[in-house]
Amino acid sequence: MLLDLAPLETEEKLIFILICILGALASIWFVFSRMARYRLIADTPTAKIRSAPQGYVELIGHVIAGEDGLLNAPLSGRACVWYDYKVEELDEEGERKRWRHVRSGRSNHWFQINDGTDTCLIDPEGAEVSAQHKHSWRGRSAFPGGHNLDPHTAAAFLSSQIGDGQYRFTERLIFEHEKLYALGHFHTVGGGRDQLDMNATVRDLLRLWKRDKEQLVKRFDTNGDGKISAEEWHAARQAAEQEALHQQQSLHQLPSMNVLTDPQTSRMPYLLSTLDEADLIKRYRWMTLGCLVAAALFFWLFLEILLA
Known part of the structure; x- marks a missing residue:
């Protein structure tokens, strides 16, 4: 044994054993979950929007604003097509410090992508989004002034807010014209396809x-x-x-529209990412390896405690 666990009481050992079992099971679940996503991204061929089959498909195109136009990010005021934000407050209790959740939000406004052959509407609700643009900064107020800024001065606002403060702000954004990887349920509506009962x-x-x-x-x-x-x-x-x-x-008489939505099944995850497909594959590969190492670590700790 590499660890000296003799001083542990029986009750403490049981608690640590339970923690190790739960940690190992959770890690193994994540191993299979991340591996499944890795295999789907690597094995699913990229379809062209104009000729894409109805069903679960992979699309790659450039982002276009939806019918509502560009959005303003709630914290920084930057023009975007999708945002996710979080506000946290530093909670100091004696020597203990932790970040307490204050509020958060996420855009569900539809936007579009175009791959050069056609355009497809993207419904972001329910999607796992990997955004390349993620910004974190701190401030002294729970309501930063960025939401009133002109989008062209938002970058200056972000740089001026970096530093100490009681509040921490995190914002993930997707901008117009970014390249987007999408994996979800593709279907075409209108154009005489919809039949009423x-x-x-x-x-x-x-x-x-x-x-x-x-x-x-x-x-x-x-x-x-x-x-x-x-x-x-x-x-x-x-x-x-x-x-x-x-x-x-x-x-x-309605024109046909291509739509990508959540398949609403765990076997077919709904993924949106502004990362390159190769980088996305690499990310899930490293996630799988990390979860595998964590599972092995929990199993090793379990044996150490059990044999102590």
Whole structure:
């Protein structure tokens, strides 16, 4: 044994054994999780947006702002298409110091990428985002003044805020025109592809009309008795069928749009990254190795404690 664990009490040994078991299990889980992501990125071929199949695909393109235009990062005020931020406060209790979470937030605004063949909308909700641009600085106020700055002076603001302070700010950003790697569920909507369930649409329309009984009677009561007869209900149903048909025709007239979203399954992670694909592969490879070393370390500590 390399460690002298004889002074440990039985209860302390049991606690450390439990910690080692939980740590080893968590590390092993991360080994397989990071390895799966590494294999997916390395083995999934890059598709072109114009000819991409419907389903789980890998895309690489340049970022374009969404319909809402560019966003302003909440802390620095920098123009971007996506942000993630965190504010922490230094909590000093005697000699102990720790950073306490104050607030955080993340953008769910859609943006776009273009790979030279076509454009695809990106829904960032649920994605694991690896942003190349990450900034941390400290200040004396929980609300930095950067959100009121002109975007062109934001860099100067960041450099002026670096130093000591009770609050720590962290911000991750994706900028327009950056190269983006994306792995997620690709599907095309509009362009005549969407088909309504006509029967369900008719039922929903009739249910909606029945809620406003006064309007229903006013519209379909042809004999003026204040009630809807079987024949009048049949006319209402025909009107609902015509309305459903009109909705279907309106869908056919919509232009086609390519969309990338979260597959919502653990076997198919949703990844967005401004890192180069080769750098992303290298990162997950090192993560896998690190988790493997951590699992081995926990197992070694477990044996040391068990045999002490």
